[in-house]
Amino acid sequence: MTTRIDIFSELSGRQKEAVQHTEGPLLIVAGPGSGKTRVMAHRIAYLTSVEGVAPWRVLAVTFTNKAARELRERAESLVGGDNSGLQVRTFHSFCAYVLRQDGGQIGLDPAFSIYDGDDQQRLVRSILEELDLDPKQFAPRAILSGISDAKNKMIDDSRLSKLSKSYFEEVVARVYVRYTELLATANAVDFDDLLLRAHTLFENNPEVLEKYQDRYRHVLVDEFQDTNAIQFSLARLLAAKHKNICVVGDPDQSIYSWRHADIRNLTDFQSVYPDTKTVTLDQSYRSTQTILDAASGVITHNDERLKKDLWTENNRGAPVTVGEAYDEDEEARVVLQEINRLVDEDDFDRREIAVMYRTNAQSRAMEAACNRHGVTYQLVGGTKFYERKEIRDTVAYLRLTVNPSDDAALERIVNVPARGISPRSVDAIRTIARTRGTSMLNVILQVDDEELGLEEALNKRAVNSVRAFADLMERLIEQSIILSAVDLLDLTLERSGYKRLVQEDKERGEERWDNILELRGSASNFEGPEPRERLIEFLENVALVSDIDSLEDDEDAITLITLHQAKGLEYDAVFMIGMEEGLLPHSRSLESVADTEEERRLCYVGMTRARKRLYMFHAFQRGFRGSRGAMMPSRFLGEIPLACVETVSIRRNSRTVRKVTPARGAAAGGSRGYDPTDIKRQAVTSGAVRTAQRGDFRVADRVSHPTFGDGIVIEAVDTGGDTEVTVAFGNGNGLKKLMAEFSGLKKVEPGKSTKAKHEDPELGDAFLDAP
Template sequence: MIGNSKTNKAVLNEQQRKAIEHIYGPLLIVAGAGTGKTRVIVERVGYLLKHVSDLQPENILALTFSRKAAAEMRERARKQFGERAWGCRFSTFHAFCYELLEKHSSQRALDTIDQWIFLRRHMEELELDYYLHVAEPGRFLNDLVEFCSRCHDNLVSPEDYSAYVEQLVADCQDPSRLKPLPKECAEEELAKQREVARVYARSEVLQEQEGLLNFGAMISRAVTLLDSSPDLLRQLQQRYQFILVDEFQDTNPAQFELLVRLAGERKNLAVVGDDDQAIYRFRGASYGSFKQFEKQFPQHRRIVLDENYRSTQKILAVAGAAIAFNLQDRYQPDKRLLTSHPPGGNKVEVREFADAVQQAEFTAAEIAHRVRSGEAKAYSDFAVLYRAHRYRDSLVVALRRQGIPFAIRKLAVDRLPPVRDLLAYLRAIGHPADNISLARVIADPRWGLEANLFSQYCRRASDQKKTLYEVVQEDSVAEERADAVNLLTFLSRFSKIAEQQRMSAWFDLLREELGFSGDPGEKPALQALSEFINQWDQEKSATGLLGEFLEYFGYFEEAGGAITLPEDDEKQSWMEAGPLDGAGETIPDPRQGVLWEETADGSLGKVQLMTVHGAKGLEFEHVIVFHLLRGAFPTRRRTPLIVLPTPLWKGPLPQGDFHVEEERRLFYVALTRARSTLTLCTVSSDRQRPSAFLEELRGCQCPDLEWKKSPVSTPEMAASPLRQNASQPRRRGSRIAEWAAAPQALLAGEPTLSASGLETYLECPLKYQYSHVWRIPLPPSPSMLFGSILHGAVKELVYELTHCPEDISRESIQALLDRHWNSSGFSDSLQERKYREKGVRQLEGVWRVWSGRRLELLHQEKSFLFDWAGTRLAGRVDQIHRGEGQRVELIEYKTGRPQTQKEADNSLQLTIYAKACRDVLGLEPAGLILFNLATQECLQTTRSPQDFQKVQQKIQQTAAHMRAGEFPAQAGYHCRYCDFQPICPAHEDFGLSTASPEG
């Protein structure tokens, strides 16, 4: 039954009432943050059902962007208006289009991760050339998937893109239309564009042949279907006589065209949105939707909701000042929100700290003080928002110190130790030669193997060029070790099961036998892993066997996938899969929350920790925006390898900086989540500076903003008990992190260092421990294998150049490479073929560079061992020769990424080699040459006494840290390429347990 309209009118403001009571024709509702837009949509549904004669519930369609938002509208409508609202359709755009397409085809849906995996498996068929990164074949695919989505968002078909490229070709053939660029640049750009057009078309054909429909294409395919099926379109227009759209600012051109078609001649289309909260530019959304609406429906009615029911006027004033810097790239630049709150309230605080640790400790202490003093009612009134999950680690430690319960939204379960343990067991069962996974398994206390024995195993495996599994196997026989026998028997038994049975049939048995089933805190995470495996088995697998799963999961991780818990224990579907933003972070569906809870007294609730994207649509009494630093918020701009050319974008484009403006809108969203108090945290030091957004606010001298330098410490900080530290031993499960955190006494005597070892330690001491102290054996990566092959081939080629240059030809170079080639170790035939082509090109480059010079070859791959400042150094110089004018030159060949002149000038390796050349070989190199084989560029450099002194100090300091057993993990961008991630404590979330998710 429809609710009492008089009662409803009494609590609605005038603009809300106008929006609800508008019936016929297009309606554009510009609804600022906290102005009650969802309520307006729900009330409008009830009003239409009551006041439009013969209107049935199934004649109303409400569309939004997440299942949770659609479910919220549905439940509110049913609760308020009873059975008449049950027939109304509340849906996401993608669910609506998928259901439409499903009725007319049998295509299976692909989320963005599975689309990446599909394309990775068909790399050779994509016929990549320019965009193929041979060391990481899948590196290009994130950008390709994103590019294809942008094409579909803008209704650009492969045929449209090919036509665009052909027009470029025609323009280049017309001299009057050419830009003033060198001819080679124009030709290279055309070749790249042709490749993009070919790959886009080929990827679409491959997916169509397999009966697959990717997430990005869902809307555009629905539009195409409606355009080609007039009868179907008329049926839908007759059924959905009134259409309502929430979060209209997030619509892209394809979604807008879908709405236009569905609205038809009736044009009963009501859209609600806020251009200042358009934060999904990477999904193709744009504030331009409002402009498009005005153009498409010139007779529309526009209503502005500007009465905010959430925040104080001071908070709104600061938020308004922040978003105003987007200047005219806003639909309504003069929009100003007014609060329904009484005057007064706290000023917005900017807290400036000396470093990130102080920021975290003060934040935790402040929350504790405000709750314990009664200033705030509960911990659950607080939300700490950050731009990316990696910024919350120091805060988690600080909250534990204070004994504050907290919940983390959208934390991946595959960062939790028990999940990582189980994944290690799966890999060890399926791939016994996987030394990293077996290392984690060996460290499980159930097998009774200790750290010193583990290190012995690793050294023997490394020395004897065997796998860790083979060494343990030998030890179990030779030493009659029952513990090693038990481990091998366990792995062997499950290996036989895994060869014959689908994973879904035996994975829970593995969990139970390993004891991963009884702990309530771990159960939800482990259940999520089980459900992930079951879903893969049922929907994505041909055999269901472990080998197939490990191949799939390897690609899944490479693509940036993560296993998370859906809210309210709902099974997460492809429709909630989050794409990547410009910072490389997975963006969750803004209304889908996953809670990870610290076990503590929950009587006062839990502090909510989440990304700003995750906070969209939520509100909290007290909001703290954390880590507002340059480079962190706004994030640094990342330019994708391929972008949709501007002429192909539909609708108006912003005139300013796309990236910064979207980040500023995201900042605005963060500020407008707060009801009563808002605190902005930053760091100001020699190395870190406050966010540009804060500096903008400082510059406009907003009277409602107060800057405070925070003290070094507080009584709460000093008195807070240390709760659980990340390095504290776990009760059970792998002890690999515990072993890694323990002081190391494994360095026998003085360490012998190499240039690469020093660079490894300086990058990450723990990586050095794993690779040089424990010496966990790793198979050579394809890039390392190629480097080894090419160094051997270059050595032979240079020797021939200096002894019998007349015998060298292109054919002999090919034969030379064949002699050194080793096919084992490459990922697939495509990678091997591309590396071989690359090898021929690089050898021909060496031939061209050296063939015109007279060289006296002095040494090739010359090994050395010497003492420098009390430290033993070892290495091997690629080449030393005497050139023109009797100059002695030292050459180092680089097969990987081309180095820069600055890198050559600062190369630790070249400095050590120059010192060895002088002290060990008695030669004074007049020049050091870093030869980039990829570009045939020889970078010349020298070393001064000051250069040697600086490196000597660095070696002494590093050796001292090693002797002291200091091998901490040092996380950074380099972790992306590190083989040791599965056993690195910096990539685990310790002390976090899961309980029933809360909304």
């Protein structure tokens, strides 16, 4: 058994303090690389091995499967012996567990399906057709964003229509009502429902809530800055009886407001729990002091934060390299050159090198360069394993076997492989099912029922095909009770004809079959008694998988990853590309102080992923969303203390690299920072650096023009009686030179935005608020 000495042997003074505080609320403010996972694992070990708390009375919740797996493994290695019942889950996994155990109290069958984004969009598209609304005018993605907003504000379908203020919102409300009805018919939930329905279960069934309160005497929540209102409320409900709630987080790393995360859950935690003990972990075991000083220089420009001064016993390290390239292609080439140098000359491992960017679209140039130069890479967030057609089809068969009410799964595979059931036949089956308030498979299984009228709606060939499909599904459902997940998968592939379909694909058959075998290998991890329950667990695991779970730690390749996806990861060398106004910070954030602060936190997260080397690149011009224009270096580069930086400027068709190393005497915390506009103004004017301020306009000012829209000033030149302003405009309008006095150009002052946020920041496009 782990002893007190064993538990404390690896901990610092503050880490010990956090581990030992076991009674009452505890807030751990954990800086990047400060060992928060170690603290949580040792806290679990201390509770179970020293305080005598049974492992099954501890609940630890985090945000990714990867983080949950790492925490569970660390805790189990410390606890040793019998650690059965130890619950380390993601929020969604925990809520799914609760609903499978007690969802019957709110009318949910334990075999419910979890609809993913594709299932949701298919369902909404069919609802729009049913309501005679054009999916091109009312994009399913925008509709789903509105429904998600409502669910995260705990507004049910019956209330939303009363709150609608526009025709589009009325449409969302109408779809929401039907969407809820059809999910219930399909015995299915979406990701938001997992949280919302678990919350509803607890609020409306005190005896159920008390059961979980008694079971979990200690509740630990990781990445607390990323929780939304429902998640915080769930944690409070679970901890209400014993008050032993420990939350770990860092407001400086709150980057998910677009997923409804609320930084105030962390910053106001002490107001909710006045007797909170707060422990700040500000010693980093990850990064060099130079990287920490650079990141701190950036994040201190935010107001909404809890102050902390990061420090480390690691060495000072190399300066942060800030580089300018001509365009995105040259940027990619230079990044790969430096990566090769790190590997060949400095013995860096490719697996410990990552290239990070703001939006998924930015990976194109890097992927092309890697392919051109033969550099192996893994792309996080590319075509995901579980989104490949052969995987989705196979999983859909298994989903329908477990949950015969799952219409989304049925529609996916009812004619795959082709068996003579046309889209028109599917429409007829769907219409009958919805008219009768039943599932499509139930209609199919009653194909010979004259009262149902299915034979009249279909031609003879289609009826025979439907009858054959009914026989297939009856057989698979029967076998699911006794067969393991692997054996059922094998039977499904054979009996359905899907195995033959894939293997007859001459172009990609071998690759697709290998993918199915990979899925089969994953299913083999869910063997055991009660095979149907294990199959449900397997399908739940598939539904809740995330991008990061596909990351291969042992692959000899560099990693291409968005800044959002990089949260929680670390690398020896990090290259942040696209460090420009309009990308980071993103153009959609510039109207709001709060949004700009979140962009700064995102930059901070990227910088603090680096252990030894940090590179930050911007381009003189960049093609983005079909247009090309001059770019302004990110304001965040100008917030890095000068003493932390060395700059490089690379000119196209030139092999020379100009390096500027700061004076050694400059103080890291000094007010003077790296000025990215120095290099930029040289590039624009092809001459000496001009003074940034001319008249009322300054470089980096956000401006608006009645014809060209919003833009950013990249140069302002006093011409004597007026100011010539060079502006980089968005929406394909490019670079314009305007005379300030007569052009109608106006400054746009940043202000607090009141509009709803529906943006997926990795895609870079906002979900529409209106058609």
